Amino acid sequence: MELFSFWSLWIIVITVGLMIGLVVLVQATRNMNTGKEDSELMGHEFDGIEEYNNPLPKWWLWLFFGTIIFGFVYILQYPLGGWKGIWGWTSINQLEEEQAAHAEIYGEIFERYAEMPVEALLNEPQALAMGGQIFENNCAICHGKNAQGASDGLYGYPNLTDNDWLYGEVVDANGNVTRTLPESIKLTLIYGIRAQEAPAEIGGYPQMAAYQEQYGEIAINQLAHYVASLSGAEHDAELAGLGESIYQNGVCAACHGKEGKGGFGIPNLTDDIWLYREADATLIENIRFTLRHGRAGVMPAWQEILGDEKIHLLTAYVYSLSQEQQP
Ligand code: HEC
Ligand code: HEC
Structure with a gap:
């Protein structure tokens, strides 16, 4: 937004104008001539309560001016309309700074795990713990903290721990595995389910019509x-x-x-x-x-939200949930 565009000025004039207005208002009441001496009765009464002509208490007045001064100092730093604030702070660059700091600490670890096959990550407790953390932040809201979904009473959300898969291993007519379970889990996470038009890899999402x-x-x-x-x-x-x-x-x-x-x-x-x-x-x-x-459950696509490396760790985590139960 340009500093002097209409909407920018609209916001700035209203905000700053209000603050100046407050100063003017306090000054006006302070200097108002009531025609009475200090501590003299004003001569009117409301429900038996009479009013003296006393000045505003000093401590109150200074507190009030203090908050207004604070407001002006604050507003100099605050992005308002087209004004960027004297230090150019925005919530977006704050987020970016935090993300950069985070990437510096974890980037290397993510990269190392991204190069390992999902099956190998099952032997990496730290990778699974990271996947578990991502799961709690993004997936538990639907599938439940224990990932038990429908088995935990979460209607319509699959249990991910029972090794019973809707979108699992794919076997062709000759009994050859054309897509392993981890590959299927990863595709499910990347594209979601009925979240968008099914990509060629998926082949399509059958729908259960209403009968x-x-x-x-x-x-x-x-x-x-x-x-x-x-x-x-x-x-x-x-x-x-x-x-x-x-x-x-x-x-x-x-x-x-x-x-x-x-x-x-x-x-x-x-x-x-x-x-x-x-x-x-x-x-x-x-x-x-x-x-x-009829039925047509929907799961959001995670590719854009989480990115490759996190999806890789999540795939390993989800895969591990049911493989642990194998004898
Ligand atoms: C908004 C709710 C929601 C969120 C959040 C969600 N899911 Fe799902 N998920 C679903 C639904 C609904 C289905 C089942 C869709 C269907 O009926 O076909 C599903 C299905 C799945 C499946 C397929 C299960 C199978 O049996 O093949 C996997 C794997 C999965 N989710 C993992 C995840 C992971 C990992 C996350 C976190 C990144 C996640 N889900 C977040 C709603 C959600
Ligand atoms: C076009 C393919 C298709 C046809 C035809 C179809 N279904 Fe389905 N059915 C599905 C799909 C896909 C789901 C899962 C939907 C989801 O994941 O949300 C489903 C879900 C179900 C469920 C729920 C299962 C559960 O775990 O809760 C039942 C029960 C069911 N179908 C029975 C039937 C019956 C009986 C018929 C015949 C009248 C039928 N379906 C016809 C594809 C089909």
């Missing part, structure tokens, strides 16, 4: 009982049987698979791990809700 209109309540209830039966949860066998034929002949099997085991981005329905599970409703009710209204 209320297409199927209606009766079929949705039958489908819900069938889905519950897949993981051995409590269900009505007759309803589940009817649901099975809808599932297998309709769209469900196309995405979740004939056996319900899901795929990349598509939940496995047979493992009794639920992303959308409210404690105060039954499992069947939860599934019915999903079928009526």
Whole structure:
């Protein structure tokens, strides 16, 4: 902003004008001639209280002028409109200075870890501790401090410690691993989930549509009982049987698979791990809700916010959470 542009002057004139106005106001009341001697009664009364003609107490007056002088000194240093302040302080360059100081201390460590493969970082307690810190600052708000998400009652946020992955290892038709679990975790962090158009590496984000209109309540209830039966949860066998034929002949099997085991981005329905599970409703009710209204969880993309090195450490940290539980 130019120092003498309209908005700059607008801010400066109002702020400085107000301060000058205060001085003028105090001076005016001090010098006002009431026509009475000091300590003489003014001759009026409010609710039985009478007023003397006393000058403002000196200590109060000096305190008042003191704050105004402080205000002027302060404002000389404060960026206001186009005025940069005598020392050019801004919250942005304060942040930059702090970041530079931080980079000097940690830059080298980040760089060293960035060159190590994720698997190797599992043996570096300091790298995992740094990843854990980044997780607490950025991820815990959704996935929970213990990263247990939905298993901790955090509806819609996956548990990252159970080694059950929506966006996990990718295997081709011949059983070859085309993308390892750490590679998938890193891609998830870089691009987020449904946060932007899926990049070619991801291939796309399947969406669970709403089926209320297409199927209606009766079929949705039958489908819900069938889905519950897949993981051995409590269900009505007759309803589940009817649901099975809808599932297998309709769209469900196309995405979740004939056996319900899901795929990349598509939940496995047979493992009794639920992303959308409210404690105060039954499992069947939860599934019915999903079928009526559809699902499309969103996670922000982290590339621009965190940068490569932090994402690398986070990948190792997230990966470690479930690998520790392996025998
Ligand atoms: C186009 C692919 C697609 C089709 C068709 C589809 N789903 Fe889904 N389904 C998904 C995806 C993707 C999710 C996860 C959404 C998310 O991550 O937010 C999901 C989630 C679910 C869930 C929630 C799982 C949980 O862990 O809470 C259930 C239950 C479900 N689907 C059942 C069905 C049934 C029954 C049908 C058939 C009517 C069906 N889906 C059809 C892709 C599909
Ligand atoms: C605003 C909430 C939010 C924040 C913050 C968030 N996530 Fe997520 N995350 C989600 C949601 C929602 C999903 C599941 C999306 C879906 O339904 O497909 C998810 C999914 C994931 C997955 C995929 C899990 C799987 O089973 O494949 C990983 C890994 C993950 N998050 C890690 C992180 C990390 C690390 C951070 C911190 C940088 C983070 N998340 C921050 C909401 C969030």
